[in-house]
Amino acid sequence: MADRNLVKELKRWATEEFYLPPDILPNDSNLKTLCAGTGKSIWKYIIQHVFHQRNVRIMRGNLQWYKVIQDKELVQTKGQSEAAKRKELQMKIEQLKGEISHLDSQISGTEEQLATQEQYVSQTWAQMEDSQSRELFLQAFRRRCTLNCNLLSDDVQKISSHCQVLEQMEQSVExxxxxxxxxxxxxxxxxxxxxxxxxxxxxxxxxxxxxxxxxxxxxxxxxxxxxxxxxxxxxxxxxxxxxxxxxxxxxxxxxxxxPPSHILSALQYMAAREQREIQEKVASLDVTRDAAALQFRYESNHLLDISTEESNELPPVKTLLEAAWDEVQQSLVELSQTRSRVLQLKNLLQDRRKEAEEEMSGIFDDLHNETMAFRSAFEVELQCVMQAAARDHIRDRCIQLDQHARNRQEALRSLCSQWQSILEFRELVALRQEQLRGLIK
Structure with a gap:
């Protein structure tokens, strides 16, 4: 409402002060544009302080010169006829109707323009929100990809180190x-x-x-x-x-x-050599003659309780060594079977991996980049699974071989203790024979 009053005052100021006809004046929309923003205060100042030279002279004589002019206009209009007044009123009415229709059209255009601007602003705001959400998603996805890449690089380094260790173990085993x-x-x-x-x-x-x-x-x-x-x-x-x-x-x-294979081979070699030495020593003994001589002398000796332990005598060393050798051969056969089983499992895993790769290539043909990522991840996971299985199998086998080696060591210790008891028995027999010879003499 204040803008309309300012536009009216501006038109009145232009027509009254500078005698401009209303037809050549700009329309109301342009005048509103001039009076918008900071121009409003400027035009108010101009209307109140800028006047025609004649009006300025009149204003020097009378500060209320607007009222004087209005009174003059009233005096002039009184002298006009009713027809002229009616004609003038009709012209003003037509002019007002035209201005009203023009204002209505401007208002409707402005409303449409505002509606389109609001729609454009809403679309722009939605696009901006969508772009911000996309940017947030992309940042989160980038962080996730970076984290996954770091994890994959760590896993690849661990797997490569494990592969190197396994290759070294395989080379040392072979x-x-x-x-x-x-x-x-x-x-x-x-x-x-x-x-x-x-x-x-x-x-x-x-x-x-x-x-x-x-x-x-x-x-x-x-x-x-x-x-x-x-x-x-x-x-x-x-x-x-x-x-x-x-x-x-x-x-x-x-x-x-x-390597476990070298340790096992060395233990087997030591066991075989000890077996040969024990066999040679046993072959050099005349146990039957010594036992018979000892049995004859036990009746009047304080070592009579040895005869009661004959039923609990230990099995021969040859039998123990043969049993140990059979166990070693059986462990070697089991080791060869285990290696063949590992090879079969590796071949089976490779076949399954090829089948899985073919299925994945058939499914993800349209998404090549994602397919490469999934394939590499799948290969890494397969390698991890294969290496974990091989590692677990080798670890279990090493534990078994370690336990078997400990058992062999215990058996060797028992054999050594038996051999020591045999030596002590021989020394005791020799001592008793010397005592008997001394008694006979």
Missing amino acids: TEVLFDDDSSSSRAGDDLHSQTVAVAQVLRDLKELSEDRVNFYQSLQESELKTQHSATKNLTREQRMAVFQYWLSTAEKVLGSY
């Missing part, structure tokens, strides 16, 4: 093991020489471990039996625990330094 000095010396080449040296080191370490353990048990037996054959002092409980812990740490270090 290495030919030679324990015979003659056959190894007959071959030429630096590689075979270095291999023989490494194997000799494995055999030497295992011999040292076995000898240390046998000496420890002998010292324990001597301390329990309170014999005087050894010059060593009796060990206390703390010393025994310290010796046992030292031996255990040394054994763990040796077992971790060499």
Whole structure:
């Protein structure tokens, strides 16, 4: 309403002060545009302070010059006729109707323009919100992809390290093991020489471990039996625990330094050599004659309780060694079967992977980029599964072989203790024979 009054005042000021005809004046919309914003105060100031030169002179004489002009106009209009007034009123009415229709059209156009602008603003706002949400989703997806890439890179590094360890273990397992000095010396080449040296080191370490353990048990037996054959002092409980812990740490270090196949082969070689030595020693003994002579002399001796233990005598060493050798052969057969089973599982996994890759390639032909990502992830997961399965199988097999090696060590210790008892028995028989000879003389 204030804008309309200002437009009317501006038109009146232009027509009255500068005698401009109403036809050449701009329309109301242009005048509203001129009076919009900061132009409103400017035009108000101009209307109140800018006047025609004649009007300024009149204003000097009378400050209420507008009222004087209106009075003059009233005096002039009184002299006009009724027809002229009617005609003038009709012209004004027509002019007002035209202005009203023009204003209505401008209002409708403005309303349509406002509606289109509001629709455009709403669409722009929706697009902006959509773009912001898309940007947020893209940022979250980018962070997720970065995190997944970091995780995948870590997994790939772990898998590569595991692959290297497994390859080294596989290469060390597939290495030919030679324990015979003659056959190894007959071959030429630096590689075979270095291999023989490494194997000799494995055999030497295992011999040292076995000898240390046998000496420890002998010292324990001597301390329990309170014999005087050894010059060593009796060990206390703390010393025994310290010796046992030292031996255990040394054994763990040796077992971790060499491949299981080399350790198993060295143990088998040591068992076979001990078996040959025991067989040679047993063949050199005349146990029947010594036992018969001892049985004859037991009747009047304080060792008469030995005859009661004949029913509980230990099985022969040959039988124990044959049983141990059969178990070793059976373990080797199981190991070969396990390796063949691992190869079959690897082939089966490769076939399944090929089938899965074919299915995935048939399903995701339209999404090539995603297919490559899924395929790489699938291959990585398959490799992880295969390597985890191989690792678990190798770990279980290593545990079994370790347990088997420990059992073999226990068997060797028992054989050594039996051999020691045989030697003591021979010494006792020889002592009794010397005593009998002395009595006979």
